Amino acid sequence: METAPDLSGKERSAAKRADRIRLLAQPLLVAILVAGVLLWAFSRDLTATQQGSISLSNIATLTWQHILITIAVVLIVVVIAVPLGTLLTRPGYTRLAPFFVGIANVGAAAPAIGLLVLFYLATRTTGFWIGVLPIAFYSLLPVLRNTILGYQEVDRTLIDxxxxxxxxxxxxxxxxxxxxxxxxxxxxxxxxxxxxxxxxTLCFLVSAGGLGILIDTGYKLRDNVTLVVGAVLAVSLALLIDWVGALAEQFLGPKGLR
Structure with a gap:
């Protein structure tokens, strides 16, 4: 009697191969996008304004600001969401989970630009943290929800x-x-x-910096070169950060579950 092929095993193997290919291809794509847009921009006859906006030093400064905003947001999210999600799975606190998840849902459902503007209006100030805190609220839900789900999925026999x-x-x-x-x-x-x-990219609205400044400058001045450079760099950074997250998933989890 013939046995059916292990389709689940083959599917898992194919998924792992696809992940490995993507982990190799994604940074290569980012490098091609960044190099391509910079070569395209610097090969043109740039005005004095364009030379100031898309100089390598200005691009490096804005990119670093963008990275710092992202790091600060993620640190705040992890410090809040992981301990809170852990607490909400402990006996006696599980009934509070819908309340806190509902609050996080409000942050995720609200438009990010609306949160930034409301926080600015509430504080009447601008700067780095005025950009970071609303975005942290906006980004809280995935980590909180997955932390709760992760504990709920643990096999009770292992706990016992x-x-x-x-x-x-x-x-x-x-x-x-x-x-x-x-x-x-x-x-x-x-x-x-x-x-x-x-x-x-919206943090330029509250003077928090980031690559959104290039996009805003290009749009206001009808400068397509600066606009394209800002947009492509923002997309490339998002792809790079996603790649870093994929690496974390691949190598930071328990060895037996990879």
Whole structure:
């Protein structure tokens, strides 16, 4: 009697090959996009305004500002969402989960530009943190939801086995539950990274810097060269950050679950 082929095994193998190819191709695509748009821009006869806007030093400064905004957002999201998601899966606190997830849903559902403007109106100030904090609220949901889901998906028999060996609840959390939830947390973090780096292009509205300044400058001055450079660099940075998130998913999770 013939046995059916292990389609699930073949599918997993094909998925892993596709992931490896994407991990190699994505940074190459980013390099091609960045090099191509810069060569295209610098090969043209640029005006004095364009030379100031898309000089290498200005591009490097704005890119670094954009990265700093993204890093600050992600750090805030992780510091808030992971401990909160852990707490909301503990006995006695699970009934509070819908309330906090609902608040995070409000942040995710609201337009990012609306959150930035409202925060500016509430504080009557501008600057780095006025751009970072609303975006952190906007990016909170994926990590919070995936943290809760990760703990909920842990096999109860593993938890019972740990307790049967005399582990305290905190030890079970640290050595069993959290490692099993890490892949879900990393997946949520990758989504938050992409949201943060994309939304950070709006931070020019509150004088927080970033590559959105190039896009805004090009649009206001009807300067297509600056506009294209800003847009392509923003897209390239988003692809690069997504690639970093994919690497984290691939190599930071528990070895037995990769």
């Amino acid at each position: 086995a740990g307790r049967g060996q005399g582990m305290s609840p905190m030890t079970v959390l640290r050595r069993v539950e959290f490692p099993m939830a890490v892949p879900y947390i990393l997946a949520g973090l990758r989504t938050s990274l992409v949201l943060a780096v994309g939304t950070a």
